Amino acid sequence: MGTGDRDREPRPPVRMCVRCEVTTETPVVVGVVHQNSGPGFVVYACQACAMHYPPQPEVLTVLSPPRRAGSTQ
Ligand SMILES: [Zn+2]
Numbered sequence: 173m174g175t176g177d178r179d180r181e182p183r184p185p186v187r188m189c190v191r192c193e194v195t196t197e198t199p200v201v202v203g204v205v206h207q208n209s210g211p212g213f214v215v216y217a218c219q220a221c222a223m224h225y226p227p228q229p230e231v232l233t234v235l236s237p238p239r240r241a242g243s244t245q
Contacts, residue, residue: 187216194218200225208236 187199200222206212217225 189218189221190215191217191221191224 185199186195186197188195189199190202196216196218198219199216200219201214202217202222202225203215204212205215
């Protein structure tokens with residue numbers, strides 16, 4: 173065991189654009205995806221692509237694939 177968080181340098185949050193898939197240092201939140209299984213995640217886009225998205229973050233919902241009703245494992 174060790175204490176390893178010593179050399180942490182403040183790096184800008186680099187995210188990958190959801191539209192052009194290019195990593196950007198100036199990500200813009202364009203949406204939040206909520207999943208049924210596990211926590212949701214934030215969708216980022218670069219500055220250029222963010223213009224193509226609505227100004228307000230839109231909440232998207234990922235629906236789990238249909239399962240047979242009444243089938244519990
Ligand atoms: Zn982009």
